[in-house]
Amino acid sequence: MGVNHSNLIPQTTPDDQVLDNALRPKTFGEYVGQNNIKENLRIVIGAAKKRNEPVEHLLFHGPSGLGKTTLAYLVAKELGANIRVTSGTALEKAGDVGSILTGLSDGDILFIDEVHRLNKAVEEVIYPAMENFKLDIVIGKGNSAKTLQIDLPRFTLIAATTKISMLSAPFRSRFGANYRLDFYNQSDIEEIVSRSARLLNVNIEKEAIKEVALASRFTPRVANRLLKRVRDFSQMDPERSSRASGPEGTHDSVASATSYGMDDTYITANTAQKALKMLEIDDKGLEETDRKILLAIVNNFDGGPAGLKSVAASISEEESTIEDVYEPYLMQMGFLARTPKGRVVTSRGFEHLGLKNKKPKLL
Ligand SMILES: Nc1ncnc2c1ncn2[C@@H]1O[C@H](COP(=O)(O)OP(=O)(O)O)[C@@H](O)[C@H]1O
Ligand SMILES: [Mg+2]
Known part of the structure; x- marks a missing residue:
């Protein structure tokens, strides 16, 4: 299949994970866009706090890279709750989820990513746990086997999936709220690129922010990856402009650039276009x-x-x-x-x- 330089299937490389974590918004204020979801979550969280009860179980769904995991962390942070993170592929046996559930405390959050990958055996443990905070355990084998029911802490399950259609209706109905993340709009993505540039100490022209955003499939994760690749390209570009020793004519651009930090490279629209072309990404973000x-x-x-x-x-x-x-x-x-x-x-x-x-x- 040759070398895959896709910006879309990168979750597996440690480098990209570091980037994800470094740029992940730490507060709802930093979380750009998705205003309906943020507003709704604020209400859900506020009400739970007021009643001094755990938040109802929450389900986030939508395409990869739109901010589902980030939201789970933000909810935990806002509640001051512990969050335990796992995924549908990691939970293979009923016992796996059993031991996680019994290890939780009241008010803790259990985050299950890629929840559509859960197998039947694990789902069957999760159902009663979500509904009544009970866990059935079977002790012994054959005729002498006994079922024991134990009480679980009042936890909140937050689940995320890219494939809501693969969840059974009864499972879906056990979530108190269900949020669909949509693709962002151009100005949200521009804001995200601009914020990320600031965090990465990258100087970038307004027009270049626009170029990167246009190529980003209205998806924050892709925007961040492209920004990083464009930055790398710009540092290697022989024609690159620099504040210290740039060619004539760069000063105006620098003045109008969103300029941050001490990095002496800054990304112009021209560099951004060249980088995107080299990555074979077209003007609609298609690779x-x-x-x-x-x-x-x-x-x-x-x-x-x-x-x-x-x-x-x-x-x-x-x-x-x-x-x-x-x-x-x-x-x-x-x-x-x-x-x-x-x-x-x-x-x-x-x-x-x-x-x-x-x-x-x-x-
Ligand atoms: N609303 C947002 N505002 C700013 N950055 C965001 C936003 N949503 C996602 N991101 C960025 O995109 C990256 C991917 O988001 P993530 O929550 O991991 O997506 P998902 O879990 O839906 O695949 C995050 O690390 C974060 O840097
Ligand atoms: Mg995720």
């Missing part, structure tokens, strides 16, 4: 794999409908990666549609690829 997906459907399936399996096979990419990482944004942009018969490239998608839509689509 190579996005274009491959669209082109595969156009070239091999006449624009669609094409099944996910076939698309995945024809570009040698994992189905789940296509579905979770690439498609949400392609659909948000109106380049791709999911129909009951399969994926279809829309006329907007054709247009973006610079192609003529051969057959009129029923869309």
Whole structure:
């Protein structure tokens, strides 16, 4: 599959995790956008505090990188509560979740990321725990086996998922509140880039902030990664401008730049454009794999409908990666549609690829 320099599947590299943590907002005030969710959470948290009760169980869902994990930490912080973090893949056996639950204290938060990955056995332990704060344990085997019920502390479960459709209806209904995170708008992303630049001691022109934001798929995590890559590029750029020894004409830009810290490089719109071009990210934030997906459907399936399996096979990419990482944004942009018969490239998608839509689509 060659080298993957995608900015979209980077959670696995320690470097990117460090970046995530370094730039993660520490207060609701620093958390840009998603105003409805913030307002609603403020009420939920305030009411729980007033009643001196734990907050009801909360579910955050939406595409990767939009700030679900961050919200979980912020809720814990706001409550002054301990947070225990785990994920749907880490909890393999009923006993795994049992021992975590019994180790909690009243008011603690249990955060389960990728909660759609929980298996049945673990879900069955979680249901009664969420509802009645009880845990059933089976002691012994066969005929002499006995079930013992023990009381659990009054904890709050916060769960996050990119795939709400994979949660069963009864599980979903056990959450007191359910929040859907949406893609951000351009000005929110610009604010996030600007904030991150400040934290990373990067000087960046207003126009460059705009360029980075435009390429960021309206997603904070992508914005932060691109900012870092653009910064790296700009430090290696032979034509780079610097405050100390920059070429003529840079002073005006510096004055109008959002300039922070002591770093002597600053990112101009021109550098940002060059860096994004080198990363093969186009003006709508699409990267190579996005274009491959669209082109595969156009070239091999006449624009669609094409099944996910076939698309995945024809570009040698994992189905789940296509579905979770690439498609949400392609659909948000109106380049791709999911129909009951399969994926279809829309006329907007054709247009973006610079192609003529051969057959009129029923869309
Ligand atoms: N609303 C926001 N304001 C500022 N930065 C944000 C916001 N949401 C997310 N981020 C940044 O994006 C990164 C990814 O967010 P995260 O909460 O890990 O996303 P998710 O859990 O939804 O995949 C965070 O580390 C943070 O730096
Ligand atoms: Mg997360």
